[in-house]
Amino acid sequence: MVALKKTLIAAAVAAVAAFFGYAFLKIQRLSLASREMPVKHLKCRYLPNIEYGAEDITILKDGLAFLSTGLHDYLELPSFSNEPGKMYVLDLLHPKPTPVELQIKGGLDLSSFNPHGISVYTNEADDSIYLFVVNHPQQKSQVEIFRFVGEDTLVHLKTVAHPLLFSVNDIVAVGPEHFYATNDRCFSYTLPLMITLILSMPWCNVVYYSPEEVREAAGGIQSGNGINISPDKRYIYVSDILDHEVDVFERLDGERLVYIKSVPVGTLCDNVEVDHMTGDVWLGCHPDATKLSKFDPKDPPGSEIIKIKNIVSDQPVVTLEYGDDGHELMGSTVAAPYEGKLLIGTIFHKALYCDLK
Template sequence: MSRKHLTIAGFVALALVVIVSVLGWRFLSAAGYFTGIRQEIAATCRAIPAVPGPEDIQIDHERKLAFISGYDRRAVSAGAPGSDAIRGGIYVIDLSEPQEDWSLRPVTPNVPARFRPHGISLYKDENGVNRLFAVNHPAGGPETVEIFDIEEDGTLTHVHSVTSDAFISLNDVVAVGPESFYATNDHGTRNPLGQLLGDFTLMRNSTIVYFDGEKADVVADKVLYANGINVSEDGRLVYVASALGMSVYIYERDIETGKLLLQGAVRLGTGVDNIDIQPDGTLLIGAHPNIIAFLSHASDPEKHSPSQVVRLEPKEKRAGTIYLNFGEEISGISVAAGYGDVMLLGQVFEPEVLVCSQSRELRSY
């Protein structure tokens, strides 16, 4: 090879090193690797034994029932023998009982046979419709949203499954009608390598899909890892968590057509996950201050992942942390669901739900 070619090759190699370094720095920054946590923000908590991975929690405040979705994600992702047969479920805590008696009760029907629930959502209306919607990641795919009727005691009866080519990599769902819902695609491709590259390069290729009861269409795009989703009590605002964007996006919703118009974003500086809207309109958000630590925890339960709860008060236009733990008490938090003066904390992998006091003080970290 001539000196000229060696020089060109050297410049190309240097350029590649610079590009990879810049991309790596951007990803690590977005993932909270350089985030320093000065101190924990404690709450009075106790653990309730649960199934592995109680990832999402939805509370029916009227019936005093907490619905929890879960399955053993660590075993599935590890590809352990027989992992294809792993089935998850939906569970209920009767919140009308004394707190010391709270426990998980299975309410999952036998249909669908392949059921690994992720995000869930409750829906009820004045006509007596009372339903639960659940994102489902069945072994072998395709991804679906399952719709269940809820009986008086919380038991579920399967209504039907919704499938669509618009369901790429579903994460969470929020129901807005007896058959209609929004769902987040956290990636723009089904290919695992493509998803990894998309995360590393911080591609804004995740989307929000609206299903009107007949068909699903993308109604918002260019989101950086869309995660949790929820809707305001009046149905006019949709909140979407951008995990790698460390922000909550706020969309104005056209109730008639389902279309979304971006109104703005609230940067929270942490890896936001599921969103719970309390009766007073405030948002509780489970969050990962250090996503790199979360990824380590995903493969090794002995490695702790800091867990955080952020309260966002839209009316007052303020936000702050009400709980922050280095990971000893809870690792890989995914949701904080408020119920009166307590909150129920779920997590992605470990078999516990935490019941913690809910502070009204907003703090920085």
């Protein structure tokens, strides 16, 4: 009996050790730990006024860019400022584009403003511009809807919070109060969250919101991050950051999403931007996520910008457009192109203005 008990204990210890060993290796694979950093530089300069990250950037057809800055206390990501976040606007048609802080009016609590993913919707009937911002006050998830007025003012219209919008990372607006949003995790507690990651449980999703209904639009995602829409509004692109791929969905009547395909990108891609002229998909990516969670200024997290041409075709082309080991730019999250120019944002570092020509 004693021998049997010892055998069972030894087997249990071996099983636990094997699981933890598997878990360690799985997290290493998901994070692309120790991956060799590709290096490819562009002619760039730092944008003034951006010192603590521009997590998301989006650009209108007329060259007006919006930037969300100052994301902090989100998941386990580094942050170096606890000041409230800010929104900026930048005119790419200006000879020397400079970010200008947007003044926010209305009832929003600015002391806890913590902006993340953003999207813009232009009402073609009257050219009014609506800015949608994912906000994490007190580590919650909600979406703020603003109207852009004048040259430097946002008027807060509405706060959207819903149980299905559990851990919102990014959004794409499809109407003045309508959007798709990604959830980047399915649990708030560390242990069940880690188990879902280790076992590759694709339990994250895309949620469709309108004033009339809120529902899951697509599932089967390990960790939904960036989301955007094709220029013809027919396809929705979602970065599944832990699967190292971009998922393509077709947008059908009734705002239904049907899965079409996935495009491997070989890195951990964050936000998704789309060139309004060519339809090319641009992604800000993390070449090695372990360097983000274990931040070391002597060995900083790098930056990687990926472009996908012909993403819906049978032969999409994935190319590296910018790569750095973290000594020029740390933790890239977004790459927004505009007619030969490129804006690159980060979680907590600076932002670049680059020339693609």
